[in-house]
Amino acid sequence: MNPGTATLPAPPDPPSRQRPFLLVNMAMTADGKIATANRVVGTFGSRRDHAHLLALRATADAILCGAGTVNLPGITLGPGGPRYRRLRHSRGLATEPLRIVVSGQARLRPDADLFLHPGSPIQVWVSANAPTRRVARLQAAGAEVLAFGGDDVDLAAALSWLARQHRVRRVVAEGGALLNDALFRAGLVDELHLTLCPLVFGGRTAPTLANGRGFPSLADAARFHPPRVRRAGNELFLVFRAILARGPDCDKTQSD
Numbered sequence: 001m002n003p004g005t006a007t008l009p010a011p012p013d014p015p016s017r018q019r020p021f022l023l024v025n026m027a028m029t030a031d032g033k034i035a036t037a038n039r040v041v042g043t044f045g046s047r048r049d050h051a052h053l054l055a056l057r058a059t060a061d062a063i064l065c066g067a068g069t070v071n072l073p074g075i076t077l078g079p080g081g082p083r084y085r086r087l088r089h090s091r092g093l094a095t096e097p098l099r100i101v102v103s104g105q106a107r108l109r110p111d112a113d114l115f116l117h118p119g120s121p122i123q124v125w126v127s128a129n130a131p132t133r134r135v136a137r138l139q140a141a142g143a144e145v146l147a148f149g150g151d152d153v154d155l156a157a158a159l160s161w162l163a164r165q166h167r168v169r170r171v172v173a174e175g176g177a178l179l180n181d182a183l184f185r186a187g188l189v190d191e192l193h194l195t196l197c198p199l200v201f202g203g204r205t206a207p208t209l210a211n212g213r214g215f216p217s218l219a220d221a222a223r224f225h226p227p228r229v230r231r232a233g234n235e236l237f238l239v240f241r242a243i244l245a246r247g248p249d250c251d252k253t254q255s256d
Contacts, residue, residue, distance in 0.1 A: 012096050019159040022064075022171045023191035024180055025056050026207055028197040034177060037203030042072060048232050049195045054080035056193065058087040060097050062170040066179035067103035076117035077174075089256075096120035098166065101143075102179055104153045106134035110141035116218070153168050181212030184222040189242055192224060196236040 006230055027045035035042040045053075056065060063077045067212045070077070077086055077099040084094055101108050104127040108114075114122060122143045126135065128150050135145050148158040162168045173183060183189050194209075215221045223239035231237075 003046065017159050018163055019062070019156065019188070020163050020168045020171045021190050021191060022159065022173060022183065022188050023056070024112050024173045024175075024183065025053060025193040025211055026180070027197055029197055029201050031200045032208045033201040033203070034175060034209060035207050036201050037206040039207075041201070044197055044199060046197075046233060046235055049197075049235060049237075052193075052195065052237065054084050054192075055087070055095060056078050056172050058084040058093075059091065060170045061093060061166070062098040062162065064099055064100045064102065064171050064173040064179070065202055066176045067101055067108040068178065069174065069176040070101050071107075071109050071112055074113055076113055076119075078117055078119060084177055094120070097169065097172075098123065100125060100162075100171075102182075104130065106130040106138055106145070106196040108143075109229045110137040115141045115143075120182060125153050125155075125158050127151060145215040147181060153182075154169065155182060155188060159188060171228070177207040177209065177211035184210055185215065187222070189222065192238075192240040194227075194238045194240070196238060198234050200234040202218060205222045 026034055027043075027049055029044070043208070057079055065075070065077060068133075069075060077097070079088060079096045088095060088097075098120050099114065100123045101114070102125045106124065106126045108124055123144045124138050124145045126145060126147050128147045130145075130147065138145050146158070148154045148161070159171070173179065173189075223243040225243060227238040227240045229236060229238050
């Protein structure tokens with residue numbers, strides 16, 4: 001560990017490969033973008049799409065996001081209104097989902113709207129070399145900061161720990177692109193929910209569904225069964241189920 005980096009309790013290695021069921025939920029344009037190149041537009045789905053997001057949250061014990069997404073205005077990862085709280089109650093879930101932010105270098109802003117929204121606990125998953133000063137600011141803001149992995153966040157270990165320590169059985173991941181890429185490469189995505197919107201953003205630097213290191217070859221790509229498709233209004237709602245998980249050599253990844 002380098003001087004000036006976080007000294008945090010490292011959870012023990014998971015005793016098995018058991019982990020929660022994890023689904024990724026995203027809205028995407030026809031050209032595969034999840035935001036404009038300047039990141040000004042990052043929310044463009046309809047009310048129906050937003051209701052779909054809240055309905056998925058109402059099935060989950062925890063919500064997982066990258067820091068880049070949570071740093072945006074208005075992101076609180078809350079459960080929604082009374083209707084969705086009743087759904088959670090009917091399923092035997094806690095009133096609000098656990099809120100988890102992945103940020104290898106602890107780049108989550110301590111003044112992010114997430115911290116202004118009272119409710120469920122907030123965890124921030126960092127790597128062991130996260131700067132101490134950033135970790136301290138997040139702890140002062142009310143987050144529980146946990147280090148998984150050495151140079152990068154070990155998402156597989158973190159999710160296994162989450163299942164063991166918090167009995168989390170189902171997680172909804174909501175981006176951004178770096179976290180999605182990390183989850184796909186680690187073979188941790190069991191289901192992919194996509195809302196396909198009739199828009200084209202273009203832009204070489206506009207983020208896609210999964211930016212980052214990516215897969216080196218077609219043979220390595222994450223694979224899914226043909227999707228279930230439902231049309232509602234101008235949008236298509238697609239659900240893909242994973243075919244195979246990736247190998248253990250892809251488990252360690254970093255997302256900011």
